[in-house]
Amino acid sequence: MSLENSTPIHREESAGLMKYSAENLVPFGPIHPALKEPEYFKLILEGERIIEVVPRIGYVHRGLEKAAEMRPWVQNMYMFERTCGICSFVHSLTYGQAVEGLTMYEVPRRAKFIRTIIAELERIHSHLLWVGLMGHWAGFETLFMWVWRDREIVLDLVEAISGNRIHKSMNAICGVRRDMPENMEDRIIERMKFLVDRANYYKEIVDTEETMLERTEDIGRTSADTAEKLCAVGPMARYVGLQRDIRLNDPYAAYDEVPFDIVTSNKGDVHALLKLRLDEMIVSANMVSYAMKHLPDGPIRVKIPPVIPAGEHSSHSEAPRGEIFYYVKSGGGRTPERVKSRQPTMANLPTALEILKGQTIADVPVVLTAIDPCFGCMDRMSFLDTETNQHWTWSGEELRQYGINYYFPERKKKR
Amino acid sequence: MIPEILQAIVFPGVLFTIGMGFLFDWLDRKTAARMQGRIGPKITGPAGILQPLADFLKLLFKEEVIPSHADRVIFLFAPALYFLAPLLSMLFIPILGLKPIAGFDFDLLAILFLLAYAAFVVAVLSYSSASSFTTVATGRLVLQYVSYEIPLVLAIITAAVYSRSLSVEGIVASQARVWNIVVMPLAFTVYIVALMAELEKPPFDIPSAKTEIVAGWLTEFSGRALSFLKLTKEVSYVFGSALAVSLFLGGGLGPELNIALPDWLVYFIYFMAKLMVVGFLIFVLKTALARIKIGQATELFWKTLTPLSLAQVAIILILIHGGVLVAT
Numbered sequence: 001m002s003l004e005n006s007t008p009i010h011r012e013e014s015a016g017l018m019k020y021s022a023e024n025l026v027p028f029g030p031i032h033p034a035l036k037e038p039e040y041f042k043l044i045l046e047g048e049r050i051i052e053v054v055p056r057i058g059y060v061h062r063g064l065e066k067a068a069e070m071r072p073w074v075q076n077m078y079m080f081e082r083t084c085g086i087c088s089f090v091h092s093l094t095y096g097q098a099v100e101g102l103t104m105y106e107v108p109r110r111a112k113f114i115r116t117i118i119a120e121l122e123r124i125h126s127h128l129l130w131v132g133l134m135g136h137w138a139g140f141e142t143l144f145m146w147v148w149r150d151r152e153i154v155l156d157l158v159e160a161i162s163g164n165r166i167h168k169s170m171n172a173i174c175g176v177r178r179d180m181p182e183n184m185e186d187r188i189i190e191r192m193k194f195l196v197d198r199a200n201y202y203k204e205i206v207d208t209e210e211t212m213l214e215r216t217e218d219i220g221r222t223s224a225d226t227a228e229k230l231c232a233v234g235p236m237a238r239y240v241g242l243q244r245d246i247r248l249n250d251p252y253a254a255y256d257e258v259p260f261d262i263v264t265s266n267k268g269d270v271h272a273l274l275k276l277r278l279d280e281m282i283v284s285a286n287m288v289s290y291a292m293k294h295l296p297d298g299p300i301r302v303k304i305p306p307v308i309p310a311g312e313h314s315s316h317s318e319a320p321r322g323e324i325f326y327y328v329k330s331g332g333g334r335t336p337e338r339v340k341s342r343q344p345t346m347a348n349l350p351t352a353l354e355i356l357k358g359q360t361i362a363d364v365p366v367v368l369t370a371i372d373p374c375f376g377c378m379d380r381m382s383f384l385d386t387e388t389n390q391h392w393t394w395s396g397e398e399l400r401q402y403g404i405n406y407y408f409p410e411r412k413k414k415r
Numbered sequence: 416m417i418p419e420i421l422q423a424i425v426f427p428g429v430l431f432t433i434g435m436g437f438l439f440d441w442l443d444r445k446t447a448a449r450m451q452g453r454i455g456p457k458i459t460g461p462a463g464i465l466q467p468l469a470d471f472l473k474l475l476f477k478e479e480v481i482p483s484h485a486d487r488v489i490f491l492f493a494p495a496l497y498f499l500a501p502l503l504s505m506l507f508i509p510i511l512g513l514k515p516i517a518g519f520d521f522d523l524l525a526i527l528f529l530l531a532y533a534a535f536v537v538a539v540l541s542y543s544s545a546s547s548f549t550t551v552a553t554g555r556l557v558l559q560y561v562s563y564e565i566p567l568v569l570a571i572i573t574a575a576v577y578s579r580s581l582s583v584e585g586i587v588a589s590q591a592r593v594w595n596i597v598v599m600p601l602a603f604t605v606y607i608v609a610l611m612a613e614l615e616k617p618p619f620d621i622p623s624a625k626t627e628i629v630a631g632w633l634t635e636f637s638g639r640a641l642s643f644l645k646l647t648k649e650v651s652y653v654f655g656s657a658l659a660v661s662l663f664l665g666g667g668l669g670p671e672l673n674i675a676l677p678d679w680l681v682y683f684i685y686f687m688a689k690l691m692v693v694g695f696l697i698f699v700l701k702t703a704l705a706r707i708k709i710g711q712a713t714e715l716f717w718k719t720l721t722p723l724s725l726a727q728v729a730i731i732l733i734l735i736h737g738g739v740l741v742a743t
Binding site for chain 1: 447450451452453547548551554617618620621624625626627628629702703704705706707708709710711
């Protein structure tokens with residue numbers, strides 16, 4: 001496992017940290033009202049202005065990738081769904097697509113449409129959640145309450161379709177487990193119309209409410225160059241005008257059949273992000289309505305044997321927060337040999353840290369929220385010897401060996 | 416009529432003020448909840464009216480933790496000193512008839528002093544808890560104080576100038592025919608905005624912004640001290656609204672009622688009705704707005720509200736000297 005992007009930043013900046021006295025340091029996290037998950041940011045202040053941010057990640061590392069290596073292919077699907085409590089479906093979807101690439105079976109068309117519908121419903125619910133949190137973190141409780149009330153509409157629909165509100169458990173390898181219930185079409189289309197109205201109303205609030213404008217306009221400014229250089233994904237790339245959307249760049253599920261517009265903005269501040277996410281919600285709601293109207297008939301899944309042929313495959317998809325990437329390696333057995341996943345929060349964190357420099361402490365929650373962080377998804381493990389400042393990661397083989405030694409110490413003794 | 420000592424301690428003095436603090440807290444929570452599509456407190460007492468009292472009592476019996484770096488003496492005594500400020504100020508407000516319990520000829524100056532005193536005590540007790548969050552909060556607190564103080568005092572002074580009196584009693588008495596809000600709407604607006612900054616209500620809840628600096632200057636307090644600090648905030652709320660009623664809305668004066676009620680009760684009913692209106696105005700404003708940043712707040716007060724309040728004083732003086740208005 002590797003720490004990817006954040007490691008060099010951590011090392012460079014901890015070296016430069018010595019010149020600041022402890023009085024200028026305000027800890028932000030790991031336990032902090034503005035963070036719903038534990039993560040630690042050292043803020044070096046000059047008055048109210050931030051001159052340096054040092055992240056310390058890894059508080060919620062759960063060893064999912066390792067755990068995947070000892071579970072059957074199908075079980076992993078529902079375990080990876082639990083990577084995140086918000087964008088759960090898209091994780092199982094991407095993992096499933098990677099595994100499906102190894103098998104020779106084709107996913108039925110109806111299943112692809114159902115996947116698209118659920119993924120878009122999930123995007124609406126995630127964006128609503130984010131807009132609400134944005135209000136909360138900017139000190140606008142009323143917006144938070146209103147938006148989260150509307151979010152219930154989506155959750156009720158998801159519950160009607162899948163039986164669950166958050167962890168839908170809808171995906172299977174090569175298909176979906178549950179069919180779309182009868183008579184859902186009218187209900188979904190009517191509710192989507194209502195949500196579009198609400199999204200337009202929130203856009204109006206965001207545009208006209210003075211205090212909200214003062215908190216978001218010109219905050220978190222960045223350029224397309226910076227975002228590109230730091231590999232921003234999802235809305236964080238689109239809000240500076242980069243045309244980055246996996247649904248469009250590399251269509252999966254039924255995205256090649258459902259028409260939609262990519263939403264981008266050239267403004268590059270938090271206000272633009274708010275409007276961009278609300279616009280994306282409207283696009284998603286229209287996509288759901290379209291997919292419901294054009295839902296094809298046919299089977300919803302193909303039964304596959306529990307053994308997946310040897311080989312490796314990767315897949316990516318557009319989660320509400322940005323690109324999710326899964327790599328799967330099979331040795332031809334009942335369990336995967338290696339699974340690697342990368343979440344959008346990890347990709348967006350360097351951009352957020354770059355934006356934070358020069359902002360005031362009042363902007364920290366707003367800017368950190370802007371990337372829609374999900375630290376539980378993101379946390380990975382690497383090794384750092386603080387005395388010698390040596391840093392290393394383990395290769396898959398080393399990790400495997402460590403795992404074997406850990407779980408079967410007697411084998412090590414024999415060798 | 417009630418004996419004076421009972422007036423000071425029970426009604427309409429200390430205990431009544433504290434009770435009003437709880438009532439305002441409940442109304443505040445209920446209004447905000449209804450506006451946000453929630454129900455709000457509803458379990459304790461009818462419609463949850465006893466919830467603030469229950470919260471207060473619960474905190475009272477919680478463990479009190481004193482940070483090791485804190486200045487113990489100030490940390491322990493400052494909350495009590497802070498609690499005194501709005502309670503004492505309330506004694507200068509006429510609630511039962513024109514004569515306040517502790518009124519004297521220059522009691523408006525005493526009120527101004529107590530406002531400054533409260534801000535000073537908060538800054539000191541915030542600084543005494545010596546944590547990084549409270550340090551940032553103290554900076555914001557003092558900055559916010561120097562911003563809202565001048566417009567607030569100017570708005571109060573406008574009423575005093577027009578009424579030619581430095582006592583609250585005199586100012587209320589002068590509004591027998593026309594309320595001050597009609598003569599000086601700008602001063603009233605400035606007063607309400609500055610009051611919201613003084614009470615740290617959104618959009619000015621900057622020194623206690625919970626998503627930025629935990630609980631702001633309240634962060635290190637717990638148990639008894641915390642319960643009293645929270646109560647003090649609510650009582651300040653009542654006092655601020657009561658002062659607005661006395662200075663701009665004619666206190667408890669109103670049209671004659673044709674019912675056989677004692678004078679003090681009529682005055683009291685009018686006063687409470689107006690108090691609720693001012694309180695409600697602040698509840699609604701605070702629910703409908705997002706928090707701004709300290710720089711933006713300072714800008715608002717120095718660039719907009721201070722000139723506005725100065726202009727209001729000037730307008731009143733010009734109108735009086737021009738003979739348009741008759742100073743009462």
